[in-house]
Amino acid sequence: MSLSRAEIELIVEEIKPTLERATIQRVLEVDERTFVLRYRQPGQNLLLLISTQPQMARLHFVTERTRQPEQPTAFTMLLRKWLDGAFIEAIKQRQGDRIVELTVRSVDPQWIPAEDFQGPAPRVVAYLVIELTGAVANVFLLDAKRIVRGHQPGEASGTRTLRVGAPYEAPALPPAGTKADFVRWQLDSLDPSTFQRSACLSHAFEHLGCEGRQDELTRHLRSQLRQRQRALKKRVANIERDLQKVGNAEQFRRWGELLQAAHGQIKRGAASASVPDYYQEGMPTVEVPLDPARSLPDNIARYFHQYRRYKDATSRVEERLLASMEELELTNAAVARLEASDELTALEALYDELVEKRLISKRGAVPRARAKTAAQRLPYREFLAHSGATILVGRGARHNDALTTNLARGRDIWLHARDWAGAHVVLRIDRDQQPKSEDLLDAATLAAYFSRGKNDTLVDVTYTQAKHVRKPKGFGPGMVTIAGGSTLGISIEPERLGRLLETEIS
Template sequence: MSLTAREIADVVSELGPLVGARVDQVRVHAERALTLELFGAGGEARLLLSAEPDLTRLHVVARRPTAPETPFAFQAVLRRELEGARLAGIEAWPGDRVVALRFDRSAGPIRLVAELTGRHGNVFLVGDDGIIRASAGRNLSERRRLVRGQPYVPPTLPGGGEAAQARQRFTPVEGAPFPLSAAIDAEYRAREEERLVAEGRRRLREPVRAAIARAGRALVKLADEAARVPAAEGDRRAADLLKANLRLVRRGAREVTVTEWTEEGPREVRVAIDPALTPLANMERYYRRYRRIVDSAARVAARDAEVRTRIERLRALLAAIDAAALADLPRLEKDARKQGAGPRPAPAARRRDDEPAAPYRTFRSLAGLAILVGKGAAENDRLTVRVAKGNDVWLHARGHKGAHVVVRIEKGRPPDGETLLDAAHLAAHFSDARGEPQVDVAYTRAKYVKKPKGAAPGAVSYSQEKVIGLRIETARIERLLAEEEGEQAG
């Protein structure tokens, strides 16, 4: 929504008391929008000029707009030329959305011309000689050459001017120093709050939905793992049969036929065996597989309950976000981050060619924790020594050359089992052990990892480690690689 020529003229009429006020400060808060902080006989006032598309307007504002992260170059020029000057006059060009503000100063008169014309709007600083000194944005006119050092050429007024608006959109606020400005300011602040609420909800909603989806995929994987438990009884049965019939197993054979005694009587059973293993090793292999699956059953059940509770909490958080007011959003963002579902930090400024790239690749565990993987030997050193914090978890494939892996940990919060398994799989995958079915992965706190003086790149010593005997899950690695974040993933 932008002001019409009639509305701009009405605002200019009520700004008459500002003439003669001193410019105390100029702030450029968007590419084509600025505020003049004025002090005069009537006290302080903050005058906003905006040539931003769909937000073109002129009025006094009650609140100072938010400052940009990086100041605009136009601000430095305006501060040098206008601060300390006196506002000598404000004029709205009849029938058009152009306003000229004239200033008196010791260096000579100067004008600020605001073309509040919607999509092609702009603000120009024009000297007393009519030459453009600076502009808020680049020239958007195809008919006029509005650049620094060239004469300012006003726009051509369309035939007949702008038609009068059928109804009054703003009701002046009685008792306000600038009644029409107060009404316009309130309308735009309400619209801005609506926009901020919508953007804030969307910013929080997306990572929470993604976390719910990840948790849903975790439930599917846990269900698949739980479905393997009944099959473990077959491994125990095969191990018992081999134990009772080891003398019948011939080395190099791929199966052995044994007699199983059942309630219905004896029957012949074929048991598959690995020809590369001894009869005893085959038996132990069946028992080991049986114990591993049975032992994991309790872990799977506990993890399933944990994931379901997490989904309930995330869904409750999502409902709160959908109903949140602007003031509620910071608290909900903290809640989301505590649950590992917070929005990603705003992207950093674009890296210059001479700046080093990040020494790691970033992955995300099912619980939402960041897992950092060193890109090479030298990068491993930077990740471990400079990036990792003391309580972060550090992992490495034991006995193999490979990447250093770091799990970002919040203070006082240990990593969950699934995150540890995710990180261990990445340590194994990005090492010389890639492709092996089972890998030992050592892990410890980053504060227990030291870089010996004079050691080769990537070489470290560590203590107080624990070791995971990892049986590689291909599906887990595929899921992690598919969800890699950042430049490397692109």
């Protein structure tokens, strides 16, 4: 769903008026295929997102900056060296194609000022070529002679042999009459002066990204859970066979005792012995297998040894069977939850829970990149109460622990829906202040809403100061104990809830 040539043209039209006397302040990395140019025009700061993600190549303004990765890519560092502090002189789109070129005048990256230097730094022309060409999209940094100084990681130049230090070669123009001129989302009817086109694209690609991540996470969970189901069913079947063997322990003891009673009546080297079974009425004759290489005392000792070994193993095998069957039940329940989950947040919560319980392994090669990556994702959602106080809502069991034990201050108010699984909620309280009644109702409403009891007519919400909440050693994720505490009966008011949800800080 990369942008078409016509859609790019509409976005370039929106960008152009913002470039007069514009200065790039910083290059912000989102991931290795996406970055943001933060630049300032007199009177406003702007964030221009440039992404070459396969099938999501795009260019548009965004309203929020993202957190930076701890270690930016080498290309991002190169862009910062060339573009930070650069003046933007022009933007143009290659006619008939999805290639946009920014012309900038940057401080000469090779320049080293003398100690007594005064005056403006020397500047050189540079070009940022943004190829939004779908699967082979890329960004190239060119010097004044249009020599490639760097490009994004990966082989994304199509059939060209572009390399650093070589002249830039533009790709061939697409054939006439291709799908280059379609316009979606009615972009051409939106006002570029108020950035409506960028706002529309931000929403559309965020939705597309969520759908893609949801499909990807669903496939990963389904694969892991089905694999787990197969392994557990096989394990249960094997343990049941072991249990059946263990059940034969009494038979070994009986054979040993029958052979003892027949001592002196069995010849050495016999493969079996016919002995009366005095355990049964009428003492019928039974055949007891023997090891011909062993003496009779050795055969008797072997049967008693097998009896003791299997008898001692009985409790262990039964414990293994119960544990495996319980794990299989949990896995079956997780499969049912997966099939019933139709939202990304629910899938992410299920994923976190299953990893915590070690029912599935963490994703490796499967990217979990969201607008905020897993490493960057905060353990809470943030809302504003009636007075403007901050309310933090845990995202899941593991996140509840982080919120309650690491982030909540002793004077903050901690809330949770009583007798229901749900989010831990923290109402921030300033020093020497008391919680306002409306703020407390707001926080309790969120605690009720983000719990499994949200559809009940009345939800009891327990609250206390966070300093009274403890997590004993060995307690599972999200489980805590509280000292004292009070209870509010909450009937969720749609107007209050709507106001609170609208205040969420992304």
